[in-house]
Amino acid sequence: MTVLGPGEGPRLTALGSTYTTKADAAATRGGYWLVEEEFWADTTPLHSHTDAEEAFYVLSGEVAVWLDDAETTAGPGTFLLVPRGAPHGLRRLSDEAVRMLTVASPAGMEAFFAAVVEQGEEALLDDADRLIALAAAHGTEILGDYPVV
Structure with missing residues (x-):
C-alpha cells in the first residue's frame, strides 16, 4: 500500500x-x-497519445481543452477523458496555475517528461525536430500549435 500526504511524491x-x-x-x-x-504554461501544443488514454480532474483554476475539433472550458470539479489517439491540447485561462489530478493509462508517459528533463528542456525547445522525435519515441505525436479560437 502507498499513502502520500498533500504535496508528497516525486516531483518533475x-x-x-x-x-x-x-x-x-x-x-x-x-x-x-x-x-x-x-499546469502553469499558457498552452500545450495540439498532440495525441498513440498508446494511452489521458484523464483530467480539475481541482482549481480554469483551463480550455481542445478536443473533438472544439474548445471546452473546464473549471473545478470538471472531469475530462481524452481517448487514445485523440488530438487535444490545453490552454490556461486563469491567472494562477491550473491544478488537476491527471491519469495516463497505461503508465509510461512519465518517461517522456523524465527524458525532457534529462536531455535539457531549453535545448529541446530550441530544436523542434528533436523534441518531436523524442515525443514520438514515447508515444506522443505533436501535431502543431494549440488551435486559434
Missing part, C-alpha cells in the same frame, strides 16, 4: 507543468500514472 517539472507523482508504473504494475499536475 517539464514543458509547462509540474507533476507530483502519486502512483507510477512500478506501483501500478504498468496500469497507470497518477499525478497532481500544476
Whole structure:
C-alpha cells in the first residue's frame, strides 16, 4: 500500500507543468500514472497519445481543452477523458496555475517528461525536430500549435 500526504511524491517539472507523482508504473504494475499536475504554461501544443488514454480532474483554476475539433472550458470539479489517439491540447485561462489530478493509462508517459528533463528542456525547445522525435519515441505525436479560437 502507498499513502502520500498533500504535496508528497516525486516531483518533475517539464514543458509547462509540474507533476507530483502519486502512483507510477512500478506501483501500478504498468496500469497507470497518477499525478497532481500544476499546469502553469499558457498552452500545450495540439498532440495525441498513440498508446494511452489521458484523464483530467480539475481541482482549481480554469483551463480550455481542445478536443473533438472544439474548445471546452473546464473549471473545478470538471472531469475530462481524452481517448487514445485523440488530438487535444490545453490552454490556461486563469491567472494562477491550473491544478488537476491527471491519469495516463497505461503508465509510461512519465518517461517522456523524465527524458525532457534529462536531455535539457531549453535545448529541446530550441530544436523542434528533436523534441518531436523524442515525443514520438514515447508515444506522443505533436501535431502543431494549440488551435486559434
